[in-house]
Amino acid sequence: MEMKLKELAADLARFTGEEHVFTDRPAAMVYARDVMPYDLEDYNIPYAVVRPGDATEISAILRYANEKQLPVHIHGSGTSLVGLARPKTNGIILDTGRLQAIHVFPERGYFEAGAGTHLAKIRKALAPHHAMLPIFPGSELVATLGGAVAVNTSAHAVDAALGKPGDYVLGLEVVLPTGEILQTGTESPRKPAGIEATKFLVGSEGLLCILTKIRMRLVPMPQSIPIVAYYSKTEDILGTVMGMYRQGIFPPMFFEYLDEKAAKVGFEAVGLSTPAGAVAMMSVHSWSMAGAEAQASEFLAFLKTQPIMEAKIVEDKEEWEKIWSSRAEAGNYVYRLGYTFGSEITPRVDKLKEAYQDAKSVVLNLKSYKNPEFYSFGHIGAPTIHAYAFIPTKDIPNDVKRAIVKEMREKTEEINIRYGGCGGEWGLTAQRISFLKKRYDPAYYELLVKIKNVVDPNNILNRGNLEGWV
């Protein structure tokens, strides 16, 4: 399609003002770039970036896009790890970055924030009200509330302890692809029962609407107690997680692990002595310190029934900060020194050990790149296995990177299918249509397409994500 950029810029400027429209190619490429390890190509470089200030402006843009049959790709902050943020076709990027207002209503028991608000800013705004934002991605400095709710991810937290953002969302302001502005949900802390639009718009990954404002319950800030456990091998940590679920022990809100190699590089980076094996780090939470202490004590007693080398409550704040940040440092190591290709495997919990072994085998026997290193760390209590293929060089051709991404995705999808999982942290739809078709009855994918067609008849929003993409 031949695009007349001056005309497009003038048209979009009618809705937002010209200072919020960019049709220069550098801006388009900056916004479209994400962490996918290969470059943009002509087919997915946007024509324009538009930055509306409210739902009314977004409505006008979407009506225009429908009239012109122009795809609109929604941009929060572009931190998706799996390509959700990258346009799949030429079109307009709609940046939610100006939707930044935060209003806390303690007397009503909720807060409201614009979809483009960065999570760290919301956490800061909630702190004086002793409230916690129940979303914990590593990218919270810049990740947006709209993105987290659109994916419905609590990220690093254990679902069984905290739930998902959708459990706390009371209502939404959204713009439908055809331009209608909807208010959903309630202003009461009591969530609506029964069929209600909020429930299926949360987690819809920008396929059904653009979130513009989100109302969430104020969650009282809990008290927490940190625990570290040292194991001789990773498999024993997996056994602990399996035992925790099997015995009905209330899970910690955070239950992270570092496999043997990750523990070594992570601990060394923070100046702690190298552990002999793998490390698990947990944080138990309760609404009172007495409750947290009781829970920590019970969890520690459970850990001592496991094949641990040592487990303890970490009293020293500085020591805990080092232990906790060792996980991020392990991530820094693999991402700084080469290319790292990740995966998200969320198996049935009684199959955790088999899934882990399968994931390790996939990485070590990769066909698209010989002899990568295997690392694994992440949110094992959830349970999530992040199996990483680490290649200690930055010098890999684009087509090889693309092949590795594809192989890792397809083979770890098979593990999820084999062990009944589906992912639970990353917004995977853009990459995993083939997975959905294999995992469920064909009618499942057909249902998604039917819903999309009803709500977005011209397939304007995030085109390509539901069609499947490498």
Added chain:
Amino acid sequence: MTIHELKELLLKEIGRCRACRFCVDVCPTYQTSQGVETFSSFGRLQSLRSLLMGTLTLEDSISYALYSCLQCKRCEVICKSKGQNLDICALIQKGRTLVSQRLVEGVGHERI
């Protein structure tokens, strides 16, 4: 260092950026522009990389983005702790050198 070496160095160093965007929010020009990513350290590095790779030709918006950097190094603090530990401001400075000396390929360079 020859111009060729300088370009190679820039491409190699900027190639280490994994686009995590953690540096974006601390950039004062990003903040004052109400969050335009082109005016963040991430945006500057990506534009420079595309320019050096020949995916972009030099145009005013790139020069403006590069020269609007305040060289405050706030992005480097974040990149050191959470990203790739890049010397972002020095890379931008080297990019300015190439641009100001009209040493970057591109049809628009004569407009500088």
